Amino acid sequence: MQRTGTQPCRADPSIDQWLTGPSSVELLRPPKAETVAYLDGKGPKPARYARVTVATNSSVVEYKVGPITDLKNAQIEVLVPAGAIPYSKRPGFEETAFLHEIYDATVRRLGAPLLVKAFGMIWPQLAEHGGYVPNVGTVTTLPRNDPLAPAGTRRIRIKSAVVPPAPSRPDAQWLYPLPLDMEVNVTAWNVSEWSLNHITFCGQGPFDSPESVLEAYRSGKLQLCHPDFSNQGHWDTPQKETPQARGARTVSGHNGVAWGAWSFSVTQRPSTGVAITDIRFRDERIVYELALMDAQAIYGGALRDQFMYSDSAYTLSQWSASLEPGVDCPSEATYLSAVNWMGPDMNREPDPRKAQTFWPICIFDWAEDHEIWRHMDGNHVRGLVRKTVVVRSIATVGNYDYIMDVKFRDDGEIHVETRFAGYPETRFPGKGEEAFSTLVRDGVAGIVHTHSVAWKADIEIAGGSKNALHVTEVREHASEGLGVDWKADPKEPSFPTKILQHRYVEREGGRSAQLDPSGHVPKAWAIVNRNSSVSRGSHKNPRGYRIELLSFATGQVHGASHPFVRAMPWTKYHLAVTKYQDNEYRPSSPYVNFDGLQPLTGAYAQDLDVFLSNNDSLLDEDLVAWIGLNKEHIVRQEDLPLVSNFGVSFSLQPWNFFDLNTASNPPREL
Known part of the structure; x- marks a missing residue:
């Protein structure tokens, strides 16, 4: 800013060069190969650079600035040149x-x-x-x-x-x-x-x-309407709430976590929110990056009423407040900090030079309400209660709150849940509003809308550089022709049976690589290492982690050609897997909220369909799973005044990773 005269934001119409958007200043993620080498003690610490987004009176430019540890000698290099991003798509509000x-x-x-x-x-x-x-x-x-x-x-x-x-x-x-x-x-x-x-x-x-x-x-052609603004403070305000815990929150001075067999680091990105990196179980890295990427909301309505937005383009971090002990998290939780230059007040003028600390993440351990395993034997009940450490982050975006829980369980499972809370989006009922909304009060229509949330899981199995996407399908098959037929009587009727079919997905894109949650053909999707196994004998079950949906998730209602879908194509996929590329770091960009009939799909696009169009090989490569979950919100009376929280979830589960249930039998040497 000192060198170029760039202003912190466009606080005055005369400003012609300013930092813009929730991603205006963020970490430029270092090359993965260099980072892994450093984490594993095989290389130097990568230099750290900032990605800086600047708008001018005619263009949007992204810069690489740094190294930030030596600002006196820091260099400014263009990453995305002027003209690559249409000016009509400039980020920031x-x-x-x-x-x-x-x-x-x-x-x-x-x-x-x-x-x-x-x-x-x-x-x-x-x-x-x-x-x-x-x-x-x-x-x-x-x-x-x-x-x-x-x-x-x-x-x-x-x-x-x-x-x-x-x-x-x-x-x-x-x-x-x-x-x-x-x-x-x-x-x-x-x-x-x-x-x-x-x-x-x-x-x-x-x-x-x-x-x-x-x-x-x-001329008498305009009909007046008369909304009712009476009865304030009763139907529009909760009458019961949990009081905040007394006393100061316990805060951590670092972002590293070690709990039982788990270790990982937690951060919060200014635009996309919570991210957990270098996740290890029993000292073996299983995930390089598990991170919230975006959230989309699509609302129905007549042509000028339907709309959508990307929450990360507003910010999935900086409009939030610090979490409250006893309400958001247990009183004994530990809190991690993040930085905020936009503030929960949307009218505040953003200024990255005045970033403030707040605490939007909490961590606590939890004995869950169910067992890992349980059995009754000889009238004697035995079992093992599941223990978990929870990383919770809550992002407020205007009327909505997104509650992210990542649960690390003591059997090696990672459970990821996103819940939706806050005020419903409403509008005054227009003509034919019953087609789009639930009319919850006179003059108040609760609009049908889709909540979609995207997560990135960069899974690492046995080193991570040679992984594959393995699919196991359960299908019906005639009992004849399997080479195992046996009948005591040739006239005995035959019935179909269930069989397992195994395959590897060879390349990015294509319907064969898409997860179908309908259950018509049950499938297990796992990222595995084909050269690593703990199986005994001649059988070889490759070690891996399965990606499983744990809640009902709808498909994208709109077709692929709809502008809302073209802007954020990750909403089409419950699971899409790509070969890792350093320059493919998020499935949608901060530029998607505006000018939707002109999607950004060029060389500099962060767009999942662009990633998939590379047609890269997925066999024995470093793979990234992009997980998208949709939930249709059909508003009900009980969503007044505030929504009763609901959500979606998925799980990363050991898949032939250990030779025994690791929670009840310590693993052998792997």
Whole structure:
């Protein structure tokens, strides 16, 4: 910033070069080969560099800066040049602050008689005209990316809501949608060139200007609607909550964890959130990186109402607060820190130079409520209760909270769960709203939407450089023709049987490499080392780790050609496996929220379909598993005022990795 004059954010319309997005400053991950050599004591510590994202008045550029341990001699090198990323896709949302002038001017042009008659005295912009009484409620705006803008353009939809007065909480605004929406073209750097595209009023329109709305009102063609903002503090606010534990949280000064047979490191990335690296069980590395990558939400609606967003493009870390003992985590948990320059207040101007410490991760051990194994023998019950260490991270993104639990169990299993919590997204019911929403109250529609979450699992088996994707299928087969037929009577009827079929997936992409969770053909998917086995005798079961879905996960409802899917194609796959590449580090980029009809698929794209299109070999290679889980949220009455947490999960399980149940029999030398 000192060398180039780059500003920390675009806090003023005149700024023409600024750091942008939640990934504006983050670690440029060092080459894996160098990192593994260092971790294993076979090489020097890799130099550490920053990836820095800068927007100018016409382009987006990514830089490599460092080494950061020697800033005096640090170099600045272009990673992604100007022109590779369309300017309409620039990340970051600090520019939305410039929308207030457009919104306020439109409200003032619509005037008090119309807005107050329809919605009440909730308009600070109209205070001098008798249009505002603070104890009634206050209009607020909720800017939203428009992923369906024409290719090459960047548009923002400004949704309206009401912040209710006390005793309601301010965040109950998510339950008070106001049917006045605006759409603004913000493609240009010059804010004076931004223009109002259209207005919708009580579900009617679109109108191309405030004058068009007023003309429809004066001519009797505009129907008014009257949302009910009464009864605040009862239905919109929880009446019971767990009190926070007293006393200071126990914090750790480092991010290394050792528990039983497990050891690993925990970090939290500014954009994508929690990441766990160098995971070892009994001193053997089994995962190089297990990390949250992204979350997507897709909402149904009429053409101008349907929308989607990437949460990592907002941030899956920095809009969060520190976890609370006794509420988020047990009182005895230990907390790990992360850095935050955006803050939970979305109106704060981001500045990476003023990063602050907070504690969004906790770790605690837990005796679970079930056994690893159990059996009754001779009227005597025996068993072994499962013990676990839990890494928990919670990310708040506007109205929603994402609760990530990674559970390391004492039998070598890693259980990964993402739960969804917070306020439901609502809107004032439009025409035909029953097709898209559950009408939970008069004037409040809970919109059907999909929650999708992506995880990366870079699994390492016996060194990791020569792994393969092994698939075991359970199929029905005629009992004849297997070479094991036997009948006492030739006239005895035959019945099909179940058989196992084994195969290795040879290359990236293709339907044969996709996990089908329907259960029509049960499958076990495992990353194995074909040259490593603990089997005895002539049988050779290759050692590996299985990837198993533990909860019902829907497929992607939209087709592959839909802009929402093209923007984030990882949502199509429950499991996709690629050959490791240093430059393929996340399955979607911070650039997907805008200009969705122009997907970024070039040489610099972080896009799972681009990765799969390489058609690289998967036999005896270093492999990465990309795991995507979808959950359809059909809103119910019990989601008011806050959603009862629900989620999705998967497991990484030892698959012929040990010769015996390692929890009840210590493993032999491997």
